[in-house]
Amino acid sequence: MLKKVFGSAVFGVEATTITVEVNVDSGIGYHLVGLPDNAIKESNFRIAAALQNNGYKIPGKKIIINMSPADLRKEGSAYDLTLAIGILVATNQIKAENLEQYLIMGELSLDGTLQPIKGALPIAVKAKAEGFKGFILPKQNAKEAAIVDGLKVFGVDSILEVIHHFDKDDHIPQTIINTKAEFYKNLDFPEFDFSDVKGQESIKRCMEIAAAGGHNIILIGPPGAGKTMLAKRLPSILPPMTLDEALETTKIHSVVGRVKANTGIMAQRPFRSPHHTISNVALVGGGSYPQPGEISLSHNGVLFLDELPEFKREVLEVMRQPLEDREVTISRAKFTVTYPSSFMLVASMNPSPGGYFNDPNAPVTSSPAEMQRYLSKVSGPLLDRIDIHIEVTPVPFEKLSEDRKGESSVAIRKRVTSAREVQTLRFKDSEHVHYNAQMTTKQIRKYCQLDKVSMDLLKNAMERLNLSARAYDRILKVSRTIADLEASESISGAHISEAIQYRSMDREGWLG
Numbered sequence: 001m002l003k004k005v006f007g008s009a010v011f012g013v014e015a016t017t018i019t020v021e022v023n024v025d026s027g028i029g030y031h032l033v034g035l036p037d038n039a040i041k042e043s044n045f046r047i048a049a050a051l052q053n054n055g056y057k058i059p060g061k062k063i064i065i066n067m068s069p070a071d072l073r074k075e076g077s078a079y080d081l082t083l084a085i086g087i088l089v090a091t092n093q094i095k096a097e098n099l100e101q102y103l104i105m106g107e108l109s110l111d112g113t114l115q116p117i118k119g120a121l122p123i124a125v126k127a128k129a130e131g132f133k134g135f136i137l138p139k140q141n142a143k144e145a146a147i148v149d150g151l152k153v154f155g156v157d158s159i160l161e162v163i164h165h166f167d168k169d170d171h172i173p174q175t176i177i178n179t180k181a182e183f184y185k186n187l188d189f190p191e192f193d194f195s196d197v198k199g200q201e202s203i204k205r206c207m208e209i210a211a212a213g214g215h216n217i218i219l220i221g222p223p224g225a226g227k228t229m230l231a232k233r234l235p236s237i238l239p240p241m242t243l244d245e246a247l248e249t250t251k252i253h254s255v256v257g258r259v260k261a262n263t264g265i266m267a268q269r270p271f272r273s274p275h276h277t278i279s280n281v282a283l284v285g286g287g288s289y290p291q292p293g294e295i296s297l298s299h300n301g302v303l304f305l306d307e308l309p310e311f312k313r314e315v316l317e318v319m320r321q322p323l324e325d326r327e328v329t330i331s332r333a334k335f336t337v338t339y340p341s342s343f344m345l346v347a348s349m350n351p352s353p354g355g356y357f358n359d360p361n362a363p364v365t366s367s368p369a370e371m372q373r374y375l376s377k378v379s380g381p382l383l384d385r386i387d388i389h390i391e392v393t394p395v396p397f398e399k400l401s402e403d404r405k406g407e408s409s410v411a412i413r414k415r416v417t418s419a420r421e422v423q424t425l426r427f428k429d430s431e432h433v434h435y436n437a438q439m440t441t442k443q444i445r446k447y448c449q450l451d452k453v454s455m456d457l458l459k460n461a462m463e464r465l466n467l468s469a470r471a472y473d474r475i476l477k478v479s480r481t482i483a484d485l486e487a488s489e490s491i492s493g494a495h496i497s498e499a500i501q502y503r504s505m506d507r508e509g510w511l512g
């Protein structure tokens with residue numbers, strides 16, 4: 001007897017439906033074909049034990065299982081439940097008249113219980129698009145899949161529940177969540193708040209501008225000046241994610257199995273802080289079967305690179321293209337995968353190997369040559385792609401000992417959100433541009449027009465600092481954001497002056 005069961009494979013952030021054909025004939029043997037990897041080939045041992053421990057068995061007949069399309073590589077253990085149900089139906093151990101209406105996925109333990117799978121959300125999106133009635137999967141992933149409206153999702157703990165659902169009409173309870181309610185319920189405030197930061201008002205201003213326009217920023221200063229503390233608080237002033245952004249972010253994290261158990265949708269913007277020993281594949285994504293890297297896991301959020309010069313140079317250089325294109329394409333001989341990577345880069349670094357910036361009272365000082373060598377670990381092209389460079393100086397004792405709290409993240413976030421709303425309205429007709437940092441050259445010319453005074457000011461800065469064309473565009477983008485924060489339609493000389501100040505690394509004589 002031939003029976004068909006449906007599963008799914010995930011490539012990039014998109015899923016492809018897999019038809020599992022189970023044919024039972026006279027003879028002996030278990031043959032699994034259709035480019036399965038080792039985890040799928042080993043599934044017959046898990047399936048045999050799970051069925052045996054629940055009163056069923058793999059009969060001693062010739063069983064041929066084909067996973068179609070046969071030219072696509074299938075990987076992982078999530079097909080265990082699909083194969084097991086197919087074998088039970090094809091060998092007449094259970095009946096399942098409407099089996100073709102369901103997509104079934106899950107990894108089996110030897111006692112028949114189910115383990116969570118990766119990519120539940122992209123699979124659910126595909127199942128709805130292809131008209132499946134329901135999606136049966138492990139209970140730990142049910143909320144994640146149930147955020148797709150119009151698809152019935154059934155979360156199960158063991159294979160027995162699936163068997164009884166089909167064979168004994170003991171229907172599995174449907175998992176239902178209100179996607180919008182779930183999203184807004186989880187919009188709780190992050191634990192880090194800008195009110196904890198003493199002093200550093202100018203740096204807070206920079207962080208506010210960066211958040212308002214989605215600009216990349218680098219903080220340069222000695223140890224203990226507060227660089228990491230400030231960076232960790234940046235997500236607290238970013239505007240809340242829209243529902244579309246939350247779904248897109250959840251999709252990426254679902255692919256790598258990073259969505260928390262029993263969580264439907266990610267409401268908080270991601271904040272990723274990889275260690276400086278990270279490889280380039282781990283940062284941008286890749287591998288034999290390409291997976292998203294840290295830059296894609298930071299999509300719609302913040303990627304924080306602490307101690308930037310300590311990262312291997314080739315690791316930093318692979319970020320150049322994703323920073324410009326806001327996506328990363330990983331090519332292999334047989335297929336190409338594209339992951340979105342629209343993130344805010346926040347980097348921090350010391351100005352010298354010893355950490356102190358020409359301070360005669362410091363315990364460790366470095367010569368200008370040593371400092372130059374240290375700073376040159378970060379290439380010019382990469383710095384060019386960072387809109388805001390700012391020096392962070394140590395906080396004096398008077399500020400540290402003050403009882404007065406600084407401005408809260410809630411107050412800053414209101415101003416940032418207002419500026420973003422202006423930008424959303426400005427770019428409403430642009431599909432891939434939502435805030436100032438994403439502006440194309442054409443849009444910069446349209447929305448960043450300068451009067452004669454501002455133009456002369458920028459011209460002098462370009463000539464004196466020997467700035468590149470890319471730095472010119474960055475200054476215009478930042479000045480546009482500063483104007484938006486002040487609800488100004490036009491860019492003034494004051495806005496340009498402030499934006500030029502935020503190019504510390506471009507200034508001649510910066511090394512003292």
